[in-house]
Amino acid sequence: MPTIEKRGKNSFRARVSVMEHGKQKQVTKTFATKSEAKIWAHQQEVLKGKGKNIAKREDTFADFFETWVYTVKRNDVRTATFINYERTVTIVRSLFKDIKISNLDDLVVQMKIDEYGETHSRKTTTEVLLKIRTAIHYAYARGLLDNDFGSLVKTRGKELEKRNKALSMNDMKTLRNYLLSHTEDEFNIIALIALETGARRGEILGLKPDDISSNGIHINRSISPTNDDTRLKTAKSKRTVAITDEVYTIIRSVQPKSNGYLFDPDGFKQSQRLKKLLAKLELPNTTFHGLRDTIASFLFSNDIRLDYVSKMLGHSNLQTTMNYYLELMPEKKHQQEADALNLLSSLSD
Known part of the structure; x- marks a missing residue:
């Protein structure tokens, strides 16, 4: 009693x-x-x-979260993803401190997420919240919480200016022409592949001679700056992306390195080099992911089918590509809405 x-x-x-x-x-x-x-x-x-x-409800949420990360998520996710979970452990400890699981509810978590969002972007805050929600769901399944309230917590972080902006078609043409005429620098070939195929930087650095054929580049692995895991982001990331004859000839001219890869990671400084190159060409700054956005925007604007772009980019499903499309081409969305309304209106004529 x-x-x-x-x-x-x-x-x-x-x-x-x-x-x-x-x-x-x-x-x-x-x-x-x-x-x-x-x-x-x-x-x-x-x-x-x-x-x-x-009894376990009297443990701190920070302790529970860390235990969950190292005993459950370690074997559930790729090494690169697990590193993000490890970083989140530090964030959760800083936010929740000594708050016990028994004192946890949606209002407490919302307050902490709002606190984190005051100094971080909405995107970063959402990524942290998603991991916390998953931990809450696991705690609920284990009987440590009476409610699975994670979905009630919302992100209200700052909307920062997007870094990986797509280049305009004119700027894309300027950059592409420069890269094609300066292939003596292997960095320019890496940037050219990114611009032509939408491949991720790690996927390009993971290319070997056998991955290049007249059919295109065969993406089978990805190199990471933080670990030795060469697995691709998703199962759909393994793909073949068509390339022009001109780009095929350029890639074939690259001499493989002693480790079997076509390109030297060069300390993973490609982002810094891209920034300098864009400044030299007096083009707007963007990132390697911005080059991926650029080719996607180019294809979308020329009415290339979503399923083709989805396969080219290696998206896990078509919905991801649809979200990508709506983000990059908002004016297309509005035009389609207008066209749909006009069609409906024509029925009454």
């Missing part, structure tokens, strides 16, 4: 006995009134009757 102890003028401590690993353990919580203490103690007894592990 639970016990209630008076702990001062306006303090009452409720104590509940639980069994953990075959040993008796006391779970306690202090309240301002005796009635609150009784309600809590009764709730804990009910949870015990349902087989819930109320």
Whole structure:
């Protein structure tokens, strides 16, 4: 049976006995009134009757999150993704500190996410929240939470200016012409492949001579700057992307390195080199992902089918490409809406 102890003028401590690993353990919580203490103690007894592990509910959420990352997610995700989870452990510890699982609810998590969003972009904040939501769902499945409230928490981070902006068609042409005429520098060939195929930087650095044929470049692996894992981002990332005869000839001229790859990672400084090149050509700044956006925008604007672009980019599903399309081509969305309304209106003619 639970016990209630008076702990001062306006303090009452409720104590509940639980069994953990075959040993008796006391779970306690202090309240301002005796009635609150009784309600809590009764709730804990009910949870015990349902087989819930109320002792573990007194662990901090930060401890639980770290344990979950290293025991569950380690074997669920790619090495590169796991590194992101490890970084999130530090973020969760900084945000939640000593907050116990038993004190966690959607309002507490929302407050912490809002706090994080004050100094981070909406995209980054969303990525952190998604990991926290997954941990909350796991805690609920384990009986450590009464509700799976993660979906109630929303991201309200800052909307920062997008870094990987697509180049205009004129700027794309200027950059492409320069890269084609300066292939003596292997960096320019890497940038050319990115601009022509939409391949990710790691996928280009992972190319070997056998991956190049008259049919295109065969993407089978990806090189990471943080680990030795060469697995691709998704199963659909393994693909063949067609290239022009001109680009095929250029790639074939590259001498493989001693490790079997076509290109030297060069300390993974390609982003810095791209920035300098764009400044030299007096073109707007973008990233390697921006080159991927550029070829996608070029194809979308010329009405190339979504399923073709999806396969070329290695998206996991067509919905990802559709979201990509709507982000890059908002004016197309508005035009299609107008066309659809005109069609409906024509029915009454």
